[in-house]
Amino acid sequence: MIDTAALLIWFDLNERPLPWRNKTTSAWGILISEVMSQQTPVARVAPQWQEWIERWPTPADFAKASKAEVLRAWGKLGYPRRALRLHECAQAIVKRHDGAVPSDVDELLALPGIGAYTARAVACFHFQQNVPVVDTNVRRVCGRAVTGQFLQPQPSAKELGQVAEVTTGPRCSAAFMELGALVCTAKSPKCDICPIRRTCQWQKLGCPQPSEEDLSKAKKRVQKFTGTDRQVRGLLMDVLRAADDPVEKSQLDVVWPDAAQRSRALFSLVEDGLAVQTDAGKFHLPQ
Ligand code: SF4
Known part of the structure; x- marks a missing residue:
């Protein structure tokens, strides 16, 4: 059994002071932080999150923004479709839940x-519900500490049950996530300072290294x-x-030398609703 007591003590001492880790952060603030943090490092997310929550403190405020405003504010966080989906999400929260983020997992x-x-x-x-939360960090820590596998297979339905078994509450879930981000990292886990080392299955098995084939698949x-x-x-x-x-196509053409790739990328932006082409052949953000 994983030593969650030691994990929680470690978390008390090492928790990063992220701006949304605050008792006064609303459910909307948490929701935005989670969407922004997917595939983007928290150091890049933190200032952007602060700006967003000050500018659009509620789903209703955000729902009223134009798509162009939302995409400009998203800036260089990457995967900008997330911003448009977040906008749709805010509109749905206003319509279906009177502007309040629901607490029920199925409604969410x-x-x-x-x-x-x-x-x-x-x-x-x-909402402090003891539901399993599985991101790549938690998947990695549990995979190593519980099943002794250094590399994890693709996500599966089984892992939710596995994580539910080892987490003792919301703070424990956050602690697992932080351990994966700071200690049990993908390539070089810092086992010598790990609070759950004594109970880690990968350690008990003698730290078996993955095969070259598995490493190359993971890569x-x-x-x-x-x-x-x-x-x-x-x-x-x-x-x-x-x-x-709206900009002329020639203003877009200068950003990348490969015309075929540039055209494919531009077409995909239009397809995804991130760019709009005017009748005159110019391009702009959606309104
Ligand atoms: S002992 Fe090492 S492999 Fe096991 S959970 Fe800690 S950091 Fe990860």
């Missing part, structure tokens, strides 16, 4: 853009950025966000 899951992780994180971290799952369509989309979005008026 029914909101646009809210997946299993976010729904449970809001229920757990704001392939890590998404590259440089040279990808995602990078080109980001560069095109930079131009659109900075412009007050």
Whole structure:
């Protein structure tokens, strides 16, 4: 059994002072922080989150913003579809729940853009429900500490039950997440300072190293950025966000040398509703 008492003591001493880790943070604040933190490091999220919560303190405030305002405020957090989904989510909260973020996991899951992780994180971290919250950090810590596997297989329904068994409450869930972010990291876990080392199954098994084949599979799952369509989309979005008026295609053409890739990226932005083409062939953010 994992030594959760030691984990909680460690968390009391090492918890990072993230701006949303505050007793007064609303459910909406927690929801935004969780959406922003997916696939984006918290150090980049923190200042942006602060700005958002001051500008749009409630779902109703955010629902009234235009898509262009939302995308400009999202800035360079990446994966900007998250911003549009968050906007739809706020509108649904206003319509279905009178502007109050629901506490029920199923009601949260029914909101646009809210997946299993976010729904449970809001229920757990704001509404203090003891529901399992599984992100990549928790998956990694539990995989190593409970089943002794250094690398984790793809997410499965089984892991929710496994995490529910080892977490003793909302603070324990947050502690597992923090341990994965700071100590039990993907490539080089700092086992010598780990509070649950004594009960960790991977340690008990003698720290078996993954095979070359498994390492290479895991490496392939890590998404590259440089040279990808995602990078080109980001560069095109930079131009659109900075412009007050629709831009000529020639202003977009200068951001990337490969015409085929640039055109594919631009088309995908239009398809995703992140860019709009005018009848005159210019481009702008959606309104
Ligand atoms: S002892 Fe090492 S592998 Fe086990 S949970 Fe701690 S950091 Fe992870």
